[in-house]
């Protein structure tokens with residue numbers, strides 16, 4: 001009797017696993033198709049100068065529109081990495097972002113790069129070819145990477161960064177303060193910019209050491225002479241604290257949410273609507 005129901009549960013469990021596997025492989029198939037269509041495209045979040053409030057650049061953020069609704073990059077980026085689709089997805093986003101942002105004279109463009117992309121030996125030449133083909137000034141492009149890649153694959157990453165720097169591409173250390181927050185990584189890899197993780201910005205609202213930690217992180221960047229962008233800025237109190245601590249650029253819902261190219265162009269014409 002007990003054995004019977006145990007076997008029943010095992011069958012049920014294995015069916016559930018099959019179901020999960022089917023669901024994932026369907027999603028993978030849809031992802032593959034979406035990469036070569038308009039279903040995956042970047043939206044753009046404005047980045048402003050902390051002192052003037054003027055828009056100085058945009059960060060491209062990937063969005064996947066499916067018939068069932070919107071899938072978050074927190075879900076489909078890891079899925080693309082597992083399915084071996086990240087190189088294609090990454091280049092698709094970079095291409096769309098470059099083609100769109102080309103017309104926005106004077107604005108810098110930041111694009112996120114997955115650690116796996118940076119470790120692909122043909123990544124630097126693919127980026128170089130794309131910028132040339134699209135006639136996009138490499139000096140306007142910043143690639144955002146997280147620390148994890150530098151820890152796991154330091155030599156390949158360093159080579160890729162050196163090659164792309166030669167043509168003028170810059171690098172930002174993304175999400176600083178939520179991982180190792182390594183001073184070594186900041187110095188050894190010569191990052192042109194530090195992006196402070198939103199969790200650090202939000203922690204400054206708490207009673208206690210939150211604002212001290214945020215100020216100390218900015219002081220570290222100032223000491224290393226690395227310009228800072230704060231992410232996830234939602235309140236004018238946070239903006240004020242960041243400004244007086246010496247942070248040069250702000251990004252977050254206070255300034256503007258990620259938006260379509262059309263919406264961004266409206267904001268640029270009339271900054272009041274942001």
Ligand code: C2E
Nearest residue numbers: 061062073074077093112113114232233234251252253258
């Ligand atoms: P990230 O690069 O750190 O991007 C910042 C994330 O914070 C974005 O989430 C953005 O929408 C969100 N955000 C910005 N300001 C605020 C704010 O004031 N409040 C709140 N609550 N959130 C804010 P998103 O677009 O969901 O992207 C999540 C992560 O997915 C990104 O983090 C990035 O690591 C990754 N990602 C997005 N697009 C790409 C891509 O094209 N390629 C790769 N490899 N990764 C991407």
Ligand code: MG
Nearest residue numbers: 059112144174
């Ligand atoms: Mg980023």
Ligand code: MG
Nearest residue numbers: 174175195231
């Ligand atoms: Mg970030």
Ligand code: MG
Nearest residue numbers: 174175197198
């Ligand atoms: Mg992030």
